Amino acid sequence: MKENRYEIRIGGSGGQGVILMAVILAEAVGVYGGQFVCQTQSYGPEARGGKSKAEVVVSGTEIDYPKVIQMDLFLAMNQPSLDAYFYDFKPNGLLLVDSTFVEQIPTSRVIAIPFTRIARQEFKQEMVANMVALGALGHLCPQVRVEHLREALLARVPPHTRALNGDAFAAGLAAAQGVDLAALPHSIVSEEQGDEV
Amino acid sequence: MERIEQLRHTYLRHDKKFPHVWCPGCGNGIVLGSLIRAIDRLGLTQDEIVLASGIGCAGRMSVYADFNTLHATHGRALTFATGIKLARPELTLIAVMGDGDATGIGGNHFIHAARRNLNMTAIIINNQIYGMTGGQYSPTTPYGAHAATAVFGNLEHAFSIAELAVTAGASFVARGTVYHVPELDRLLEKGIAKNGFSVIEILSNCHTQFGRRNQMGDPVTMMRWLKEHAVPAVKAGDLAPESIEGKFTIGVLVDREKPDYLKEYERVRAEARQKAAEAKP
Amino acid sequence: MSGTGAGRRVLLQGNEAIVEGALAAGCRLFAGYPITPASEISELMSLRLPAVAGTFIQMEDEIASIGAVIGASLAGVKSLTATSGPGFSLMQENLGFACMAEVPCVIVNVMRGGASTGLPTSPAQGDVMQARWGTHGDHPIIVLAVSSVADSFEITVHAFNLAEKYRVPVIILSDEVVAHTRETFVLPGPDQVEVVDRMRPSVPxxxxxxxxxxxxxxxxxxxxxxxxxxxxxxxxxxxxxxxxxxxxxxxxxxxxxxxxxxxxxxEIQMTRSFMMEGAQVAVIAYGSVARSAKRAVRMAREQGIDAGLLQLVTLFPFPRKDVDQVLRQCKAVIVPEMNMGQISREVKRVNRRCRIITYNRVDGQLITPEEIFEELGG
Known part of the structure; x- marks a missing residue:
């Protein structure tokens, strides 16, 4: 399938702001970036706690199936969501985890950044961990431009929290800038083979 | 007599609607007469009145009167009326229902309409029975009374409709009977004129279905029963409790000022307009 | 939000797009009762309607909601209600009234898993036959199915237009996937969509x-x-x-x-053909499943399988003319549905000239492209 479909999944627990991250990402790519985008989520009846999953599919052409088929990028904000949603990970896909909560990592192709610890230490608020993670995504995800992401973020959050969220975003961006993507180990399964699975 | 002719000519529909479906001696016709006199006295035009009704004998009233009329589904007259009032606040909404209609199948709508306080009038003709379907017991059939489905006597206890409306928050609540007609005229007039949700419960006779099963098989006996059991609400407080045992009060039970829903909603509209204007880039 | 011409490029959920579509079509009253996964429609209406001199009201239940909608329409105001399966069941009584009294109105049912309380947060397509036959007695009705955010806007406008033109209630069937998927979409300006109004009497x-x-x-x-x-x-x-x-x-x-x-x-029959030219095997699908089917057809074509898709937008009156053509053209037709087989019965009623294969999924998950691809012989 020669379309430039790029699939992102974000997993966490309800209340971590997983869906908000996906919405901001979708807005950055779709509204500011002008690409086709589908953002979906699955959730349980609880507003807080429980597992939460949000997905963003990006494409240069109209998107048919709106959900993730094989992930290009998976951001796991905690261990249970990593365990539950790691399936259908693409060979040479990118796994990004919040190392504050994730200890067991099923692949060596991983970037581990302590989003929650950064939020706690630098901003005294765990709540902004999702914005820290979004900053890191801005650097690591090739489909989105950092300025679009920042713009979308500032437009979505309540005005009085803009400064805080913007700073958290910058902190995540800085943390990810030290990462060398080329240095990550490669999958021995080629992407072409992966498609056949 | 000439005046009555004129009212009849003005307010009743002439072609194909008569004879009506009600039994000879039925109280529904008395209520319709009272309603027409009240509307006439208030000077309202026929075009500005919407008469909505539910299902059952009382529900058939809407077809005979020459207003904007709506014969809704069973128990739902108030929900349709709510939509009409919200869409055209300048119209005068009157809903006519029976006891089973308003407090059985439509009980939930009734208490919420009272709570919401839209400016409309609910007329509930309480004949203590499901008449049209053949005399089954209703939410207002007295304990021990006989009905087609209570051959051995009713085991359930009756709602007191007017008191229910008071508790639910209606702005104006009154009770009348089809025997006390001049007073009924005045109660309906007050209720329709009231700005807020008004309830007028009207005790009526169904000698065919209720009376026949409860030793009151003719309209005169039932009228006598209504006369003997009605106690004016203004006097009830002064009477010894045992003397009003098994009786009911008539007159105005509540007349209070509450914020009108649509007036409140104007405030919502103003705020929403402002918020929308601010959100524009 | 960036402006593109008269329209605006926005990211919306299906439920939000329904609100935009309703407002564009001239809807000025919404009455509803909270229910997952349709509540966003109520919430957004409560914010938007008062700003355009419209009225929002939360009623005591779904019976009352559709009652108020019918009342408002009788008083000349275009009106909408939105619900999901359990609420749609409660609406059936007054839906029949709207059919009998010929009251234009639009009812959105965001389908979730059923029967009964079922699966409140998962998609399904189990209410298709209920939409057609749920209220008692013989009655005319129009049922439309949406598959995307753009659809949710456009089909909602169309639903109001059809309701007004034919004086019937129109039911929009959405599902949890469409309702909660956010997609970018160019929202047309207020004067860019055609709006149809009911004929009013011209006689005294x-x-x-x-x-x-x-x-x-x-x-x-x-x-x-x-x-x-x-x-x-x-x-x-x-x-x-x-x-x-x-x-x-x-x-x-x-x-x-x-x-x-x-x-x-x-005019009412609306379908969309995709790669039907020369197709020997076709998928007939609607709602979110049509999206999976579209991808499955692409996958099949890449494998050299002559596959095509007929997407049903109108479900009732059943688009039998378009379906008939597909059944005459193809050797086999696959009807994937998130139910135990509802539209497939209508397909079979059109004619039995080709093999009709049903594919059903009822576990609260959207049918995937791979599943349909396999049925296509992939």
Whole structure:
């Protein structure tokens, strides 16, 4: 399938702001970036706690199936969501985890950044961990431009929290800038083979 | 007599609607007469009145009167009326229902309409029975009374409709009977004129279905029963409790000022307009 | 939000796009009761309607909600309610009233898993037959299915237009996937969409017959309070609107109500063909499943399989003309549905010229492209 479909999944627990991250990402790519985008989520009846999953599919052409088929990028904000949603990970896909909560990592192709610890230490608020993670995504995800992401973020959050969220975003961006993507180990399964699975 | 002719000519529909479906001696016709006199006295035009009704004998009233009329589904007259009032606040909404209609199948709508306080009038003709379907017991059939489905006597206890409306928050609540007609005229007039949700419960006779099963098989006996059991609400407080045992009060039970829903909603509209204007880039 | 011409490029959920579509179509009253996964429609309406001099009201249940919607429409205001399966069940009674009294209105059912309380947060397509036959008695009705955010806007506008044009309730079937998927979409400006309004009487009030037949079978409709006093009832009625038990009048009413939909069949029938040229095997799908089917067809074509897709937008009146062509053209047709087989029965009723394969999924998950691809011989 020669379309430039790029699939992102974000997993966490309800209340971590997983869906908000996906919405901001979708807005950055779709509204500011002008690409086709589908953002979906699955959730349980609880507003807080429980597992939460949000997905963003990006494409240069109209998107048919709106959900993730094989992930290009998976951001796991905690261990249970990593365990539950790691399936259908693409060979040479990118796994990004919040190392504050994730200890067991099923692949060596991983970037581990302590989003929650950064939020706690630098901003005294765990709540902004999702914005820290979004900053890191801005650097690591090739489909989105950092300025679009920042713009979308500032437009979505309540005005009085803009400064805080913007700073958290910058902190995540800085943390990810030290990462060398080329240095990550490669999958021995080629992407072409992966498609056949 | 000439005046009555004129009212009849003005307010009743002439072609194909008569004879009506009600039994000879039925109280529904008395209520319709009272309603027409009240509307006439208030000077309202026929075009500005919407008469909505539910299902059952009382529900058939809407077809005979020459207003904007709506014969809704069973128990739902108030929900349709709510939509009409919200869409055209300048119209005068009157809903006519029976006891089973308003407090059985439509009980939930009734208490919420009272709570919401839209400016409309609910007329509930309480004949203590499901008449049209053949005399089954209703939410207002007295304990021990006989009905087609209570051959051995009713085991359930009756709602007191007017008191229910008071508790639910209606702005104006009154009770009348089809025997006390001049007073009924005045109660309906007050209720329709009231700005807020008004309830007028009207005790009526169904000698065919209720009376026949409860030793009151003719309209005169039932009228006598209504006369003997009605106690004016203004006097009830002064009477010894045992003397009003098994009786009911008539007159105005509540007349209070509450914020009108649509007036409140104007405030919502103003705020929403402002918020929308601010959100524009 | 960046502006593109007269429209705006926005990221919206399906539920939000329904609100935008309704407002663009001239809807000015919403009455509803909270229910997952349709509540976003209520919430957004409560914010948007008062700003455009419209009215939002949260009623005590879904029975009351559709009652208020019918009342408002009788008073001349286009109105909407939205719910999911359990609430849709409660609405069936008054839905029948809207059919009988020919009251234009739009009802959105965001389908979730059923029966009963079922799966509140998961998608399904189990209410298709209920949408057609849920209310008792013979009645005409239009049922449309949406598959994307753009659809949710456009089909909602169209639903209002059809409701007004034919004086029928129109049901929009969405599902949890469409309702909660956010997609970018260029929201047209207020004057960019065609809006249809009901025919109002052009005769003086004393000549007005609210249910008089005409060549279209759709009588002119006066609003309450406009001076055209008349009677509206759920009873079978004559052309003046008054109850009747005369056989000739009963027959005239019921047959006219069916005729008006039959007359408009080709306008109401909406389908979308995808890669149907030369197709030997086809998928017939609707709602979110049509999206999976589209991808499955692409995958099959890449494998050299002559596959195509007929997406049904109108579910009722069943688009039998378009389906008939597909059944004549293909050797096999696959009907994937998130139910135990509902539209597949209608497909089979059209003709049995080719093999009709049902594919059903009822575990609260969207059917995937791979599943349909396999059925296509991939």
């Amino acid at each position: 009030p004393q000549w007005y017959k609210p249910y008089a037949d005409n060549s279209r079978g759709v009588p002119a409709m006066a609003a309450m309070g406009d001076g055209y006093r008349h009677h509206v009832t759920g009873l079978i009625h004559d052309e003046s609107g008054f109850p009747t038990q005369r056989g000739d009048e009963i027959n005239a009413l019921v047959r006219r109500q069916f005729r008006k939909i039959t007359n408009g069949f080709f």
